[in-house]
Amino acid sequence: IGRYHNYPDRFQGDLDEVTVWNRSLGLAELNYTKHRSLNGGEDGLVAWWRFDEGGGTEATDSTTSARVASLISSPEWVTSTAPVVLSPVAGSALVTDGVDDQVVMPHTDALNTLPLTVMAWVKTSQRTGVFPGIVTKYLANSANGYAIALDSGRVAPWYYVNGSRFVFPGFTGPNDRFIADNQWHHVAFVVDATSARTFIDGQLANTTPWT
Numbered sequence: 001i002g003r004y005h006n007y008p009d010r011f012q013g014d015l016d017e018v019t020v021w022n023r024s025l026g027l028a029e030l031n032y033t034k035h036r037s038l039n040g041g042e043d044g045l046v047a048w049w050r051f052d053e054g055g056g057t058e059a060t061d062s063t064t065s066a067r068v069a070s071l072i073s074s075p076e077w078v079t080s081t082a083p084v085v086l087s088p089v090a091g092s093a094l095v096t097d098g099v100d101d102q103v104v105m106p107h108t109d110a111l112n113t114l115p116l117t118v119m120a121w122v123k124t125s126q127r128t129g130v131f132p133g134i135v136t137k138y139l140a141n142s143a144n145g146y147a148i149a150l151d152s153g154r155v156a157p158w159y160y161v162n163g164s165r166f167v168f169p170g171f172t173g174p175n176d177r178f179i180a181d182n183q184w185h186h187v188a189f190v191v192d193a194t195s196a197r198t199f200i201d202g203q204l205a206n207t208t209p210w211t
Contacts, residue, residue: 001049001069001103002096004133004149005140011132011150012098013124014184016082016091018049018135021117022110024192031202034119034186036086040064044117046110049103052091053077059094059103069105073097082121082184098126111137115192116159118148125182127153134187148189153180155205157189157198167196169208177205 001018002011023044025033038048040063048062049069055077061067071094080093096102105111118135126132131149138145143163149156155177160166171177177200179185188199198206 001105001135002075002094002133003102004131004136004147005138007131007133009129009132010098010100010102011096011122011124011134012126012129013122014078014080014082014093014095015103015134016051016080016093016121017084018047018051018120019045019118020047020111020113020135021119022046022113022115023117024115024190025117025188027199027202027204030117030119030188030190030199034121034188034202035084037084038062046113047105050091051077051080051094054092061105065108065110067105067108069103072102072104073100075101075103082123084121093121098129098132114159114161115190116146117188117190118146118157119186119188120148121184121186122179123182123184124150124153125180126150127180131156146189146191148187150180154178155187155198155200157196159189159191159196164211166211167191167208168211169196169198169206
């Protein structure tokens with residue numbers, strides 16, 4: 001979280017409510033979920049980092065698996081202003097500095113999933129850097145993994161099964177999927193056997209078939 005693989009450029013901005021699911025959520029379910037605090041036992045929910053610890057050097061997955069991620073180089077804990085409007089208590093969020101901050105979760109096979117849904121609340125003004133990662137999972141030199149990252153302030157997701165089977169949505173222009181306006185945005189990447197869909201703020205922004 002906050003970096004793609006070993007790329008030097010990190011994500012700069014606020015991160016909150018990161019979830020990974022082992023099924024493809026539909027539009028109605030995305031919109032229902034994004035404004036609610038979950039209970040951790042939802043169908044298909046593999047990992048959920050709420051970032052509500054408010055301090056310390058670890059962030060714990062709020063599913064029953066309780067996987068612990070390590071905070072690298074001291075991302076800043078702040079009071080969250082993400083619009084999770086039906087959350088009963090204002091929690092915290094993480095701010096990563098775009099230099100050396102990231103959150104690292106050790107490998108687990110449960111995160112190697114297809115179908116897949118990855119979601120997060122993000123706030124950023126970052127428009128430079130080489131693929132600063134928001135949520136990514138990739139094994140070095142494998143051509144296998146997935147990511148949501150930024151490209152000139154635009155949401156840039158992909159999923160690779162291998163070097164010949166992948167989905168990598170392109171852009172139609174400089175404003176396509178642009179979110180670097182220093183406002184909170186909900187981003188979601190949904191992949192199944194037919195295609196990958198990118199959602200921003202609960203609206204479908206792109207559909208890309210498998211290569």
